Amino acid sequence: MVKNAEWIGRICLIIIVVIGAFTMLVPFIWMISTSLKADSEVFTFPPTWIPEILQWANYEKAFNVANFGRIFFNSFYVAIVTTILGLLLNSMAGYAFAKFNFWGRDVIFILLLATMMIPFQITMIPIYMLFREFELLNSYTGLIAPNIATAFGIFLMRQFMKGIPSELMAAARIDGSGEMRIFFQIVLPIMKAPLAALGIFTFMFSWNNYFLPLVIITDESYKTLPLLISSLSSGLYVQSWPLVMAAATIATLPIIILFFVAQRYFIEGMALTGIK
Amino acid sequence: MHDAKAIPFTRRKRWSKATLTPWIFLSPALLIIMIFVILPTIAGVVISFLRYDAISPVEFIGLQNYKLVFQDQLFYKSMWITFLFAFGSLLPTVFISLVLAVLLNQKWFPFVNLFRAVYFLPTVVSMVAVSFVWLWLFNPQLGPINPLLSAFGISAQQFLGDSSQALAILILINIWKSIGFNLVIYLAGLQGIDNSLYEAARIDGASPLQSFRFITWPMLTPVTFFVVAMLIINGFQVFDQINIMTGGGPARSTYAIVFYIYQKGFSETNFGYASVLAVMLFIVILVLTLAYHRINARLER
Numbered sequence: 001m002v003k004n005a006e007w008i009g010r011i012c013l014i015i016i017v018v019i020g021a022f023t024m025l026v027p028f029i030w031m032i033s034t035s036l037k038a039d040s041e042v043f044t045f046p047p048t049w050i051p052e053i054l055q056w057a058n059y060e061k062a063f064n065v066a067n068f069g070r071i072f073f074n075s076f077y078v079a080i081v082t083t084i085l086g087l088l089l090n091s092m093a094g095y096a097f098a099k100f101n102f103w104g105r106d107v108i109f110i111l112l113l114a115t116m117m118i119p120f121q122i123t124m125i126p127i128y129m130l131f132r133e134f135e136l137l138n139s140y141t142g143l144i145a146p147n148i149a150t151a152f153g154i155f156l157m158r159q160f161m162k163g164i165p166s167e168l169m170a171a172a173r174i175d176g177s178g179e180m181r182i183f184f185q186i187v188l189p190i191m192k193a194p195l196a197a198l199g200i201f202t203f204m205f206s207w208n209n210y211f212l213p214l215v216i217i218t219d220e221s222y223k224t225l226p227l228l229i230s231s232l233s234s235g236l237y238v239q240s241w242p243l244v245m246a247a248a249t250i251a252t253l254p255i256i257i258l259f260f261v262a263q264r265y266f267i268e269g270m271a272l273t274g275i276k
Numbered sequence: 277m278h279d280a281k282a283i284p285f286t287r288r289k290r291w292s293k294a295t296l297t298p299w300i301f302l303s304p305a306l307l308i309i310m311i312f313v314i315l316p317t318i319a320g321v322v323i324s325f326l327r328y329d330a331i332s333p334v335e336f337i338g339l340q341n342y343k344l345v346f347q348d349q350l351f352y353k354s355m356w357i358t359f360l361f362a363f364g365s366l367l368p369t370v371f372i373s374l375v376l377a378v379l380l381n382q383k384w385f386p387f388v389n390l391f392r393a394v395y396f397l398p399t400v401v402s403m404v405a406v407s408f409v410w411l412w413l414f415n416p417q418l419g420p421i422n423p424l425l426s427a428f429g430i431s432a433q434q435f436l437g438d439s440s441q442a443l444a445i446l447i448l449i450n451i452w453k454s455i456g457f458n459l460v461i462y463l464a465g466l467q468g469i470d471n472s473l474y475e476a477a478r479i480d481g482a483s484p485l486q487s488f489r490f491i492t493w494p495m496l497t498p499v500t501f502f503v504v505a506m507l508i509i510n511g512f513q514v515f516d517q518i519n520i521m522t523g524g525g526p527a528r529s530t531y532a533i534v535f536y537i538y539q540k541g542f543s544e545t546n547f548g549y550a551s552v553l554a555v556m557l558f559i560v561i562l563v564l565t566l567a568y569h570r571i572n573a574r575l576e577r
Contacts, residue, residue, distance in 0.1 A: 013379055014386065020376070021394040024452065028397070030420065031409045046423040093305035100298035108306075115313050117561055119513050121537045122554035123316035125323060125547050130316070149308035179297045208402040210516045215542060226404035230520055241412055248405040259400045263393060266400075267460050 031252075035059070035245035042241050055242065062246040067220065068228070072250070075224040078143045079206040085148040086202040087195055093149065094157025095187060099166065109158075116151045124215055131216055138219035147206055153198055160194040161187070196265040204255055225251040317558075324555050328548035341552040351553065353528065354536040355560070357443065361532060362511025364447040369454045369507060370500070376455070377462035378492065392463065396456035403453070403516040410449050411436065411521050439529035442522050446530055449517060454510075458503050465499035466492070501572050505565055512561055533557050 029049070034042065035058055037051040062068060096102075097109055127146060128137075136142040164187060172182045188195070210226040217223055223231075229251055232244050259266055327337045345351050376395065380388050398406065413419050414435040422432045436442045469492065477487040515534040518524060524531040524539070533553065541550030 010384060017376065017379060017385075017391060020372075021391055024395055024398060024455070027406060027409045027413060027452075030413055031405075034412065042418060045418075047418060047420045049420070089305040089308065092301040096298040096301035100301075102295065102298040105298075108302075112309065115309065115317075117509065117558075117565055118313060118317050119534070119554065119557050119561060121513070121534050122320040122551070122558050123313060125541050125551055125554070126316035126319035127312060128542075129319075129547075130311075145308070146312040149305035151309070151313075154305060179300070183301070204400055208404070210402075210404050210519075214519075226402055226516075229402075229404050229408060241418075244408055245412065248408050251405045252401040255400050255402070256397065259397070260393070263389075267392065267396065 028252075031245050031248055034241055035249045037242050039240050039242055058242045058246040059250065062243055062250060065228075065232070065243065065247070068247075068250075070221060071223050071225060071228045074140075074143075074222060075207055075251075076254075078140060078224060079203045081140070082144050082147050082206040083199050083202045085144070086150070086153060087199050089149045090153030090198060091157045091161075091188065091191065091195065092183070093154045094159075094161050095183060097154065097158040098161035099164070099169065099187075112151045112154060120211060124211070128215055137216050138222045140222070142216045143213060143222070143224070144206075146212065147202070147209070153202065156198055157191075157194065160191060164190060193265060193268070196262060197268060200258060200262055200266050203258065207255060320551050320554055323547055324551035326548045328546070328551075330545040337548075341548050344549065345552045345556065350528070350531070350536065351533075351556070354531045354533045355556075357530060358512055358514065358532045358534075360443060361447060361450070361514055362508055364444075365450040365454065365511055366504065366507050369451050369458060370503060372451070373455050373458035373503070374462050374496075374500075376459050377466055378488070380459075380463060381466040392460065395459050398453045399456040404520060406449075406453070407517045407520040410445075410517075414445060436522055437526055439525075439527040442526060442530050446514075446517060446521070450511070450514070454507065458507070461499060461503060462496065465496050469495045497572070497576060501568075505568060508564055508568070509561055512557065512564075 033049055033051060036054045036056070037048075037058075038053065038055050041048065041052060097105065131137045131139075131142050136145075168186060169182050172186055177185075208226065209224070210230070213224050213227050214230075217227060225247075229244070229247050232239070232247055324341055325336060325338060327335050327340070379385060380391060414421055416422055416432060416434050416437060421435070425431075425433065433441065435445055473491050473495075474487055477491060482490070513534055514532050515538065518530050518532055518535045519538070522530040524535050534557070537550050537553045537557070540546050540553060
């Protein structure tokens, strides 16, 4: 039996957590609320939280700004390709580290982990110059290539693949399966959950990435959503808060949907990066 | 490890193939990391010894750039601002995430998955998009925060327009964005602690605070190490929200180091100087991480 005093304490704690959760949501509520307001309603004082008349047309307007459709497609295309190639490359490398014994393995692995401390900014200028040289500024390749293999991704895959029993592969080898076949038909199917987790991280990172496109993209037709949103404010287009908030909602919505659909993988994957 | 031994009868024939196999799996990823991380880092260090700007021809000038950086007031200022940002976010984030994780880990707590999802939400969304939302929330004339403050008798504030508040607001937003990730990691750490430890402590008459102090906190040491290291590394690389919300201002009160690197490199096209700044940032991150690693190792012993 739990004492009354203990219950009162518990209810107070729950209330604090609820208030905190509400605080986390306030910016999202404000974003969606503004995105549905008329331009004039923005100037009412005190500010309203529920729009008088829901202006769904703001979303239509946002889609008509610049070539929003094209930019949305760019973000999507870059994120999808980065994710697919990233899953392939990182899981292959993780497999090599987890399941093979080769010369220099541990040293290479530690060096790889050390690269996580290298700030992106130190590599940015040389990457910019490289892309200028090979005419990859304003290209999909430029947006995708630097992000398809990461120390983090390889590390995550290695951690999971260490758990696969080696006997499984040994048996397949005796049966005469080739190494590639073992990897694609035996190893990868067991790795569905971690692949989902890494895939979601990669998609999220690519979709939200700002610094790389900011530096290498100037051509309107290769811009991604974060670049478009940041340009909405700089006087390039009409400055309208409902419009900017509608664009921000469109940019965050796919990630939020992805998060709720695949929440389990998302959170488990995040959690596993921390403990091992 | 014992994979190679698992095929004894074909061993001689397969030997060269078996040594090659891991490299086939490894090489695509290693190639990418070589091209986009390792070689550019080396190139970045090399460029820091060059005069490389839009005006004069490229030439080797030794430590000249470094000398200039060490005399550069803005460099010290931006490092200090970055330091304040990273460490100002650190303690509150760790504290709030840990307390929430401990609460959500209680058996009696309702709707754990829902709360976890809500707190995690800011982590997944674009910093650029939420920067605009926060900019709009903190709008001194039209945002909802000034009216809220006036309800408590506080006069209207300039928020991001006030050089004494802007950095604090950026820290606040950073805490909001970071709690979810660290909460989830702490929660996973807590779930890894053996329940029998707590039961033994309860039988010995330990209070909840005591079992936190002597069981939970020490058992979470590796998790805390990871959390703190990531917060420092990420905090030192703050850029998106500054570029969007303040542009380094007002009065350069939010002029963090990466913003300075970006300005030097891509607004003034002074690649040499920007590279020195980037090298300095790398050194600071490296020293902090290694120092923290050593302190942590000593504490664990």
